Amino acid sequence: MKNSCVPKENNTQLDILGVAERLFREVGFQKTTVADIARELRMSPANIYRFFTAKAEISAAVCRRILGKIEAAAEQIASAPGPASKALRNLIASIEEFNARRFSSDRKLHELLETAYNENWPVVHEHSENMDKILAQIISQGMAAGEFRTGDAELAAILVRSACMRFWHPRLMVECALDPEPTTDQMIDFCLASLA
Amino acid sequence: MKNSCVPKENNTQLDILGVAERLFREVGFQKTTVADIARELRMSPANIYRFFTAKAEISAAVCRRILGKIEAAAEQIASAPGPASKALRNLIASIEEFNARRFSSDRKLHELLETAYNENWPVVHEHSENMDKILAQIISQGMAAGEFRTGDAELAAILVRSACMRFWHPRLMVECALDPEPTTDQMIDFCLASLA
Incomplete structure (x- = not known):
């Protein structure tokens, strides 16, 4: 069911990405062709190329959707009330869970992400930057609350992400x-000791 | 010049590995064949198979030599006098330097190591365990000297290596x-703050 407020163009784009993600999950992103996606949507490949210049652009956009879900969950954790240390712990545990679940149940989608990281796709860099912002938000709240010693929250975020x-x-x-x-708990304890 | 105390068998094994490392560096480990190594040593491939059951075993042994050099440097740093924090900093900086130099000057050897890590070769696991022991030695010295708070040095070593x-x-x-x-300095400061 389509939302009538969303322009038709956007809907088509979302449909393409939805079908692409499903095919990437079922068949694998390397084996999925633009023709396969077009066939599922009963449209011509040429119509898909009106929205995406190449399959690589579709792959990157599907990646962005998957990483965007992790970011949305992270943002929710960051804005929940409670101590910053708890938020940091929840955040790392939640990311690990996302990844572990994908790896065990959606191995083919996991391979898409592996490729994105191996080949340094811009979406990966963008994701790291977004996660750094969320981590920095949590850490600076912890600094403001006296939970962590004051310092450079942006740098601390990068350090926690790297660690x-x-x-x-x-x-x-x-x-x-x-x-x-x-374990995630051991690593978070290590990071919290450094921030304290 | 060969050391007359070393049995001839061992010398041949070392010769094979020396030539293999040179060819891996010049030609790449994937393109180097057992026949290439044999030709350089003016021996038959069959003679090489007396020492190594397959090329994979030669590749792993060359990897072991490279990683062994990092471990030897790390051991030297660990046994040098001075504070543990200085040793930790030198250790991480030295490892990064080893890797950066190999990456910029010996790209083909670097690819051998990438493959070893990608494919989880046992030598990689062994290297991590050896590095953990050296890190734990430094950390427990720091704990004994009151430089770090006392705790589980083995676990701290794994955490520093992961971070x-x-x-x-x-x-x-x-x-x-x-x-x-x-930077390595920022990350070491982060780790030291956690250990302190």
């Missing part, structure tokens, strides 16, 4: 899957 | 090459 990389980097989490330690 | 992963993981350091922050 916790193994939990949200799609390739690292696979590489580290057999290492029981550090 | 600093972007500086020594061959793929991550390429992925993060365009991110100016965190």
